[in-house]
Amino acid sequence: MNDREAIEAAFFAAGSAIDALTLARLLNKPKKQVITVVRGLIADYAGRESGIEILDLGERYVMQVKPAYADIVRPFAPKELSAPMLRTLSMIAYHQPLVQSDLIDQRGNSAYDHIRELKERGLVEAVPHGRTKLLRTTPLFADYFGLESNDPEVIKQKIVELSRQQSGQSGLNKWLGRRFVGVTPMYESLMGMCGIRDYRVINAYDPTEEELEDLADIYKLVISRGYRERVSKYYDGEIIEVGSTTFGDLIEAMKALENISDPEKVKESTELIEDLEERYVSKALVFSKKVKPATEMVARIVKDLRLGVSAEGVVIAPDYGLSAGGVNVSEGADILVPTHRSLDGTLTERVCSKYDAILTGLKNIQG
Known part of the structure; x- marks a missing residue:
């Protein structure tokens, strides 16, 4: 039996990490020799055009889909953990060993179902602790999230590290499944x-x-x-x-x-928007009448169009009527600008509708 092919088959069949000692026992070969074979297999996968890779987690190895293809194959993958269950798991991972009754107090009775499924999947174990239980993660948890160790301190460090990335929560949320x-x-x-x-x-x-x-x-x-x-x-x-x-x-x-x-x-969209803006500014150049924005929102559009402003100018107001302060900003306006309440379409189309309303209104007034 070819050692290299046997190890590759073991990785494929396992679906989780396998340590070097287990592989050595499988092949009845020295651990050092097995590690050399595995390293060659890792290099081989890294050098070929493949959607699969083998990761070294510190004398523990796992075969997995490359991250670039994860979204494509997700419909064919086993059922993922739900977001609420991932939250329960993250609390266990961070606070372990965690008293089950304390977890239920924080997560509610639905956490009992989460704990049961997490145990069935082999990600969590429960040890009797008086009238309740102590919850902690298993080595399979480390494999599932690509960690080199299931040591509670290593896991906690990883969670803290991720929570500091990308504006605090987002790195951690990605790791936990969001x-x-x-x-x-x-x-x-x-x-x-x-x-x-x-x-x-x-x-x-x-x-x-x-x-x-x-x-x-x-x-x-x-x-x-x-x-x-x-x-x-x-x-x-x-x-x-x-x-x-x-x-x-x-x-x-x-x-x-x-x-x-x-x-x-983004570059393509930005160029399109900048081109639209230039066209609207060119259209606005033909108007000599000055305007009087009724709100800060309208003032920003007027500034963008580079229209002249005057206290005696054409009054331009949004169409929403009463403001948050109870003032009817639309009353007495010469031109009404449509707002999100009365607009449909894409964001770009909505902005164009606002600019069009002002330019059309000025055209009708100026004659």
Whole structure:
């Protein structure tokens, strides 16, 4: 029997990490000799065009799909841990050995089901502790998350390290299974502008029970500027606030997501927006009448169009009527600018509609 082929077959069949000693016993060969064979196999896989790789976890080895192909093959993979179950597992991993009754106090009775399945999967073990149990992770947990050791301190260090990366929570969330960017419906087109595919559209402002579960799968959440406090009641991950009043807002929104975006797609989208902005500025040059913005939002659009401003100018206001302070900002306006309440379409189309409303209004007034 060829040692190299036998080891490769063992890696394929195992579905989890195998240590060098186990391989040595399997082949009835010295451990040192087996390690040499494994290193050659690792180098062979690294040098070929393959979607599979073999990782060295410190004399423990695992064959796995390369990260670049993980999303493609996910539909064919065994059922993943749910987001709520991953949260339960993360608490056990960080605080282990963790008293089961303490975990139930924090996670609720649903954690009993989580513990049962985690035990069935071999990721957690429970040891009797008085009238309750002590929970801790198993070596299979280390294999599952690509760690070199199941030592509690090593695991805790890894969690702390990841929680410090990418604005605090997102690195940890990715490791624990939150794989999607969340986005409110109005900003779905922003995902296309950035070339982001792994996203979920979700109502983050007033989520249902089902939507709360969806939030648990998300490691970044894109919302409208000014809603952070409201959303943070339901979501503990990274929140990115963006605006969509002007073309400049759209460019800033893409910059806020640049670390997870497709650079080529962002470049293409940015050039398109900058070209649109130049065209609107050129159209606005023909108007000599000065304007009077009724709100800060309108003032930003007026500035973008480089229109002249005067206290006696044409009054331009948003169409939403009453402001948060109870003032009717739309009353008496010469030109009304449509806002998100009355607009549909992509973010770019919405911005164009606002600019068009002002230029059309000025054209009608100037004659």
